[in-house]
Amino acid sequence: MAMGSTGTGKRSLRKTQVMVALDIGSAASRAMAFSKTGEVLAQSQSQYQTYFPRPGWVEQDPLEIWEASQKALREVLSALGADRVAAIGMANQRETTLLWNRSTGQPLYRAIAWQCRRTVNLCRELSAHSQLIKRRTGLFLDPYFSATKIRWILDNVAEARREIEKEEAIFGTVDSWILWNLTGRRVHATDPSNAARTLCFNIHALDYDDELLRIFGLPRSLFPQVKDSAGPFGATSEEVTGRPIPIMGILGDQSASLFAQEGVSEHVVKNTYGTGLFLMTSTGEKVPASGRLVNTIAWKLGERCTYALEGSMLVGGSGLQWLKDQLQLIGSFSEAEKMAASLDFNEGVYFVPALVGLGAPAWDPDARGLFMGLTQNTTRQHLARAALEAMAYQTRDVMEELKRVVPTHPFRSLRVDGQGARVDLLMQFQANILNMPVERPAFVEATALGAAGVAGLAAGFWTQDEFFKVRKVDRIFIPRMGESTREVLYRGWKKARAMAVRRDVE
Numbered sequence: 001m002a003m004g005s006t007g008t009g010k011r012s013l014r015k016t017q018v019m020v021a022l023d024i025g026s027a028a029s030r031a032m033a034f035s036k037t038g039e040v041l042a043q044s045q046s047q048y049q050t051y052f053p054r055p056g057w058v059e060q061d062p063l064e065i066w067e068a069s070q071k072a073l074r075e076v077l078s079a080l081g082a083d084r085v086a087a088i089g090m091a092n093q094r095e096t097t098l099l100w101n102r103s104t105g106q107p108l109y110r111a112i113a114w115q116c117r118r119t120v121n122l123c124r125e126l127s128a129h130s131q132l133i134k135r136r137t138g139l140f141l142d143p144y145f146s147a148t149k150i151r152w153i154l155d156n157v158a159e160a161r162r163e164i165e166k167e168e169a170i171f172g173t174v175d176s177w178i179l180w181n182l183t184g185r186r187v188h189a190t191d192p193s194n195a196a197r198t199l200c201f202n203i204h205a206l207d208y209d210d211e212l213l214r215i216f217g218l219p220r221s222l223f224p225q226v227k228d229s230a231g232p233f234g235a236t237s238e239e240v241t242g243r244p245i246p247i248m249g250i251l252g253d254q255s256a257s258l259f260a261q262e263g264v265s266e267h268v269v270k271n272t273y274g275t276g277l278f279l280m281t282s283t284g285e286k287v288p289a290s291g292r293l294v295n296t297i298a299w300k301l302g303e304r305c306t307y308a309l310e311g312s313m314l315v316g317g318s319g320l321q322w323l324k325d326q327l328q329l330i331g332s333f334s335e336a337e338k339m340a341a342s343l344d345f346n347e348g349v350y351f352v353p354a355l356v357g358l359g360a361p362a363w364d365p366d367a368r369g370l371f372m373g374l375t376q377n378t379t380r381q382h383l384a385r386a387a388l389e390a391m392a393y394q395t396r397d398v399m400e401e402l403k404r405v406v407p408t409h410p411f412r413s414l415r416v417d418g419q420g421a422r423v424d425l426l427m428q429f430q431a432n433i434l435n436m437p438v439e440r441p442a443f444v445e446a447t448a449l450g451a452a453g454v455a456g457l458a459a460g461f462w463t464q465d466e467f468f469k470v471r472k473v474d475r476i477f478i479p480r481m482g483e484s485t486r487e488v489l490y491r492g493w494k495k496a497r498a499m500a501v502r503r504d505v506e
Contacts, residue, residue: 017086019461021452022073024065024092024174025253026275031072032448033080036461038470044075050113056356058113062098065111065174066181070240082241087248089455091256091447092175094197097149099160100177102170105185108160112149115314115356119148120365129215136202136209138287138295140363144312146173147199147216164219171222173197175250182247184237191229192305193255196297203287203297206305229299230458249455254278254310255298256450261415262468263298269402269411271395273420277313279398281409282306290405292361293398299454309405311360311398315353317420319387322355329380340385341425348373350496351386361401364501372496391420392430393493399434413437413476417446432481433490442472
C-alpha cells in the first residue's frame with residue numbers, strides 16, 4: 001500500500017475529507033482515496049485468481065473477489081481513518097455474472113467472467129431474436145453479455161434451479177455482489193451502466209424488458225433494483241468498515257473511465273488498455289444505429305440518461321499475459337516492451353488475438369487467434385511486438401467504424417488510460433496507425449477516478465467543473481509515420497484479421 005502527502009502536515013490531513021473509490025477489476029480489487037485536488041492519499045490492491053476449467057471458459061471465485069475487495073478497502077481506511085471518508089464510489093468489471101442465495105449469502109456457482117465463451121451454442125439457438133435484442137438493448141446476442149451466462153447456470157446447476165423456484169436466488173454483476181456484501185446483505189441494486197449489459201434491460205424504457213426476460217427464461221425476481229449512477233446506494237455495515245460510510249455512486253468500469261476523461265462532451269473518445277480494449281464515446285441523449293458497435297448507457301445522473309457507443313475488444317493486455325503464462329515467451333510486461341523496442345519495425349509479423357473469439361467490430365465468437373508472417377528470422381522480439389501492435393490495430397478497426405457511425409463528432413485526439421497506456425512504444429504506434437494524437441493523462445487509473453468522481457458529485461464533494469479540473473495531461477503522442485507506410489501496415493493487419501474471422505468486417 002502506498003500513501004501520498006498533501007504537504008499540509010498530518011494534523012490537517014486528519015481533518016480533510018476524502019473520496020474513496022473501490023475498483024473491482026478483472027484481476028484485482030483496488031481501493032483509492034482521493035483528495036479534492038485529485039491527489040491519491042492512500043491506495044491498496046488485492047488480487048484474485050482467474051480459472052480456465054475448459055477451453056473458452058473463464059471463471060472467478062465470488063468469495064475471493066469479496067475478500068480482496070474488503071482487504072483493499074480496509075487497508076485504505078486504516079491508513080487514513082474511516083471518519084475522513086465522505087463517501088465511497090464503485091466501479092467494476094461489467095458482464096461477469098454471479099448468482100447467490102439471498103438468505104445464506106453463499107454463491108450458487110463460480111462467477112462466469114465477461115470473457116467466457118461457453119454460451120456460444122445458446123446464442124445460436126436464440127439467433128432469431130438477435131434484431132429485437134439489438135433494438136431494445138443496444139447489444140449483440142453474444143456470450144460476452146450476462147443473460148446467457150445466467151441461463152447456463154440455471155440449466156446446468158441443480159442447486160441454482162432449486163433456489164430460483166423458491167425465489168431464494170438472486171443475480172448480479174460484480175457491483176451488485178460487492179454492494180450486497182458491503183451493506184451487510186441489505187441492498188440488492190445496480191446502476192444503468194451495468195444493467196444495460198445484461199441483455200435484459202431496455203435502454204430506451206430504462207427498465208428490464210418482460211419480452212426479453214421471457215426469451216431467456218429468466219424471472220424478474222432475480223434482478224437487482226436499478227438506481228441512478230450518482231446517488232445513495234445505502235451505507236457500509238459497521239462490521240466491514242467500522243462505521244457506516246455512504247455509498248454514493250456506481251459505474252461500470254468503462255463508463256467510469258469515460259467520465260474521468262471528461263466524456264460528458266461528445267467530441268471526446270477514450271480507449272482503455274487493460275485486460276481487453278474498450279473504446280467509447282458519449283452520444284448524449286441519442287442512440288445512433290450501428291451494426292458493429294454496442295449502444296449502451298454511459299450513466300444516468302438525475303433525470304438525464306447519457307448514452308454511449310462502445311467497441312469492446314476482448315483481448316488487449318491479456319494477449320501479453322498469454323505470451324507470458326501459456327507460451328512462456330516473456331517474463332514480464334516490461335520485458336515485452338523492451339523486446340519490442342529492440343526492433344525498428346516488425347518485418348511483417350502480425351498477431352490476431354482471437355483467443356476467446358473476436359469482439360468489436362467483427363463479433364465473431366468462432367474466430368481463432370493466429371500469428372502471420374513468420375519466417376526463419378522471426379524471434380521472440382517479433383512476437384512480443386506483434387502482441388503490442390495488435391492492440392493498436394484493433395483500436396483503429398473500431399475507430400474507423402465509430403467515425404462512420406457518428407461522422408459529425410469532431411474527434412481531435414484519442415484519450416487513453418489503463419495500464420497499457422503507460423507503454424510509450426504502444427502509445428506512439430497507436431498515434432501513428434490512427435494518424436491522430438494520443439493524449440495520456442498524468443493519472444492513468446481513470447476507472448477508479450471516475451468512480452470517485454460520480455460519487456463525489458452525489459455527495460457534494462465536487463461540482464462537475466471542480467472534478468474535471470482534477471484531470472492533467474502527462475503527454476501527447478503525435479503521429480510520426482508517413483501515410484503510405486501506415487496504410488501498408490494496416491492492410492497487412494486486415495489480411496491477417498480476415499484469416500481469423502468468418503464474418504466480413506470490411
